[in-house]
Amino acid sequence: MGFPATRLRRLRRSAGLRELVRETDLAPGHLVLPLFVHLEETASPVDGMPGVERLPISGAVARSKRARELGVPAVLLFGIPPTKDDLGSQAWDDEGVVQLAVQALKAEVPELVVLTDVCLCQYTSHGHCGVLAADGSVDNDATLELLARTAVSHARAGADAVAPSDMMDGRVAAIRAALDEEGFGERAIVSYAAKFASAFYGPFRAAADSAPAFGDRRGYQLDPANLRQALREVELDVAEGADVVMVKPALPYLDVIARVRDAVRVPVAAYNVSGEYAMLKYAAAAGALDERAAVLEALLAMRRAGADLIVTYFADEVAGWLT
Ligand code: PBG
Secondary structure, three states: OOOOOOOHHHHHOOHHHHHHOOOOOOOHHHEEEEEEEEOOOOOEEOOOOOOOEEEOHHHHHHHHHHHHHOOOOEEEEEEEOOOOEOOOHHHHOOOOHHHHHHHHHHHHOOOOEEEEEEOOOOOEOOOOOOOEOOOOOEOHHHHHHHHHHHHHHHHHHOOOEEEEOOOOOOHHHHHHHHHHHOOOOOOEEEEEEEEEOOHHHHHHHHHHOOOOOOOOOOOOOEOOOOOHHHHHHHHHHHHHOOOEEEEEOOHHHHHHHHHHHHHOOOOEEEEEOHHHHHHHHHHHHOOOOOHHHHHHHHHHHHHHHOOOEEEEOOHHHHHHHHO
């Protein structure tokens, strides 16, 4: 017997063999496209995210329709309100930007799954994800009621699922109870369960105009050093009624995705965030990376780690490459 006896290259000899033994796939059906929507008439580019724009509602409808045609089943909406206040009251306004966008999408692209981000940071004048206490910290329990109100308002507009991204304790239970009470028992909660206080949200905060005016989000988002605590967040959200749990960011947290996948039975989502998008786009623009190959590899890695679905600004572009 020749040495070596075990030859793994036997199964790599041809494209057909490689395909037969491939363990993970990436398809448009796994992707969710995030969209920034505002009440202005025209689109405006987002600094730091080449190819991403803040869209008027008509533009969000058009882009969603194209994405759906390419096989992307869902969008995740972020609203940029025309005005802000201390409480973030535009967030639960039935005539607010997200609510109007959901109504338009449901009317014009009925087969599209519409998810809405539920948080107050784009809506508060101070940019934090909830109501401020006298000492400047975010008041957890006072915020819960406002988040629940926001989620109900999104459901009333027609959202299929609400995605709370605020990281307050107890928000999933509060939102579930409010949705059920208002007759929206069939609407799902996609919880940003393991959301880390990350530097990779930089371009998003410019896009959504949601950077905190003072301080940072470390008082509520997870410490990037903590895996066990992330698992506790996930377990708690599942116990409170989350239908899907999300890990965010994705690329620097593939270990967390893998551990979450093992820990729970609900679907796991990965959020390929704005900074990850920017990294790949700028490296490709500089000629340092082959964009298509690098993006497909990054998203496949999230699937391999255990993500069932992936929220990514590349969603429609990738769907175009895959079909
Ligand atoms: C709002 C929210 C953020 C993101 C999604 N929802 C920003 C933050 O928490 O500061 C980040 C998304 C991205 O970077 O692509 N709470």
